[in-house]
Amino acid sequence: MEEDFPIDDTYRPQSIEPRWQARWQAAGIGEVDLGGARRPYYNLMMFPYPSAEGLHVGNVFAFTGADIHGRLRTMQGYDVFEPMGFDAFGIHSENTAIKQGIHPKKLVAANTRNFRRQLERLGGRFAWSHTLDSTDPAYYRWTQWIFLKLFQAGLAYRKQAPVNWCPSCRTVLADEQVISGHCERCDSMVEQRSLEQWFFRITAYADRLLDHLPDMDWSEVIKTAQTNWIGRSTGASLTFAVEAPAVGQIEVFTTRPDTLYGATFLTLAPSHPLALAIATADYRPAVLAYIEQAAQTPSAEADGERAKTGVRTGAFARHPLTGEALPILVADYVLGGYGTGAVMGVPGHDQRDFAFAQAMGLPIRRVISPSAEEDSPLAEAFTAESGVLVHSGPYSGLSVAEGKAAIIARAEQDAFGTAKTTYHLRDWLISRQRYWGPPIPIVYCDHCGAVGVAESDLPVLLPETDDYVPQGTGASPLASIPAFVNTSCPRCQGPARRETDVSDNFLCSSWYFLRYPSHPDVTDRPYDQTLIDKWLPVDSYIGGKEHAVLHLLYTRFICMALSDLGLLPFEEPFLRFRAHGTITFQGGKMSKSRGNVVTPDDLFDRYGADTTRLYLMFLGPYQEGGDYSERNIEGIWRFLQRVHRLVAQSTNGPRACAAPHLADLHRVVKRVTEDLETLKYNTAIAALMEYNNLLRQREDAISHQELATFTLLLAPLAPHLAEELWQALGGAFSVHEQPFPTYDPAQLVEATATIVVQVDGRVRERLTVPAGTSQAEVRRQALELEAVQRHLADAEVARVVFVPDRLLNIVRED
């Protein structure tokens, strides 16, 4: 079946790339026998949102790096599953659809086709028979099923709460989708609205999500981001009795119970339920005005730090240890949504409390000092955690750590408080008041309340409508489709109404990789357990860091929850995650609004996919990314031309590599292997360039072994050209199914060594000696060198430092 492929004189990617792509497709190169694989290796990359603009260089960069990894593992003998799909639900698709006046369904179909065409041109080793589209009812049926499972387990719940509302997208957003008070999608300032919404109880998993991190083989940058986002802080919950005029209690959270003696006031968030209730008649109007004003201005969270404002309530709380009356104030620097929405004001040892105390004329007291002797007045808050307690009654003299423990113990004994842990992480807001998403599978019945749709009735199909523009009323477009809304209760069969919100797009992407192996053959379950056992958790996941606290955290949560429900045999879905870098353009973000999105078709047309792949990988370290500029592409183009020419002109050499060249050959195998395995694609390419330069400048004939090895090393990076060269070298189809070259460390040993000779640490001369020459011998030769004698002058030799086969440093006496 082998066709004869006489190699062209010149490298013409435009003709060889489509030819090999067709051949690979016909041979099913990317497909793997999922059931029968002996060494399964799941090579995952983040499935893209198929935008109207098509694949951009950032996608190409990401996928190329992951594809190289998959190809390497394949050649190393693994059965690599490398699926690709489309994350096509969500606001992004919908906004484009609204803008262009094309129904999202049509738009997505066209965009997906275009993406697939581009991905095929790129030459990825994708298992297309398992591709999926999150907007396909056969997929989102199971997205809804996951919602139901969480609902049944009490992990999905509905509550009225202040939520982030994006006025431009006309929907609520999860905390993770709000970046410094702005919508991550459209950058609009986010407002607070009080709405009844669906949440996932991710906070119940906060400790587990956090505690697994240290042992996970993930890029540190992601682990740090998740650690910070979960934001666990330990301290105490303390209760203060409100004395007058009302009677009640205020619970505060503090990480510094040791500073309790320094509390001189209490502060409530404007949204605190007691804020108005405790105010005395005199202060009530001012408190009310402050609360109303705070409700209108963007929340403190949206605004960042600003001048402290607040009002007194006229009410006082009793200090649990000193009995002192502490004024209670309301101020917007205290966040309603964190801790208990109330803090004890310790101005001496908290910057914010200090600023607030100054603004409001409240007393500032030192209760922690660097040492027991030091007791100067405070010009600023002393926030160090090292020091001793002072002016703290019986606790004076204790260290901060001792003080914390002692005061918590006292609080527990006297029943005014207890040790407590709080988190920055909040529950995941799932509802979206939009059209283009999977409908939340819940029905509201007057008798039975919120009832899950029967599993047998899934999917709840997204109704066809041309009226999909969000209203901004807080209701989804689905609410105005009576045929969708009106239904019967799954439990009592009485009249009922459907939930009209759809779920967050991040739910779609939280489980897609569980589905890939089963899709599309398994239709009666979300995934087949045998395939899950065989293929998951994912061996390698490569993706962008922008999803550190979105997709990557949500996904871990969903898998943990499914694991607890006995639906998955593991808690952590990704054994290894590597964050690739970001491709910028002229130093800035590449975005449609800046009009600087570069699409790959142009590069494919001019240079071909292989040059594009290598060029992007050569831009800089893969995990750091780089700035896109076409300056360097000519260098890659020339390199591939030279490689092509070298092989085309050297097919008649000897079979085996001559002995003197073996060390070079083994060295390049070692370098490329190590660099590819650690995703250092830029230096792997440099090593191949060096070797290519070495071969083409060599006087004696180049062997088949050298060319074949080089071609195999090149294969993961430039799959089309490698296939072409492999063919020209008489190799059997396909180069991508050959074993990756291995090296023999014994062959790396050089016969001679170049020793750097230094005098006082400065290089003065070089010596070539047989490898393994002794220090005494190297020293003897070195001392005879003219340059050494000149620099040594008449000085005595104080000592000699010798690194075998590398360096000799002669140190002079002072």
Next chain:
RNA sequence: GCCGAAGUGGCGGAACGGCAGACGCGCCGCACUCAAAAUGCGGUGGGCAUUGCCCGUGUGGGUUCGAAUCCCACCUUCGGCACCA
């Protein structure tokens, strides 16, 4: 403010504590050409210079025979979080 990453030629970037600047771009020179492009060959951190020498990895200290690399302090840039008690 906090967390993270990083500062190296004209540019992108290489360098287990041991020859700084691999590899590539750009530039200069040469060859080929009527000419250009393409291609090939050579050169290319700065300074002084006759062999040679000095200075150089953001800044200032330190450790070391020896530091781009390790330690301390600082500056700058990028990314993330940001009144989280």
